[in-house]
Amino acid sequence: MDCSKDMTGYEINFTKHFYKFTPLRSLEDIKADTLALEELTEGVVKEILDQRLYLIHQLDNNVK
Numbered sequence: 001m002d003c004s005k006d007m008t009g010y011e012i013n014f015t016k017h018f019y020k021f022t023p024l025r026s027l028e029d030i031k032a033d034t035l036a037l038e039e040l041t042e043g044v045v046k047e048i049l050d051q052r053l054y055l056i057h058q059l060d061n062n063v064k
Contacts, residue, residue: 038045
């Protein structure tokens with residue numbers, strides 16, 4: 001047996017030793033932040049989604 005390629009040592013699982021659990025945010029906090037961002041963007045997301053639905057509707061009508 002060729003022992004020249006053998007290595008001595010071990011692996012350190014850094015996650016196991018150094019990870020600190022951070023609790024997830026509540027759904028109410030996430031919802032409040034999302035609504036606040038929507039107010040800041042002045043309904044841009046709603047406009048984009050409305051325009052997308054309008055375009056899909058137009059494409060459906062043209063296909064028929």
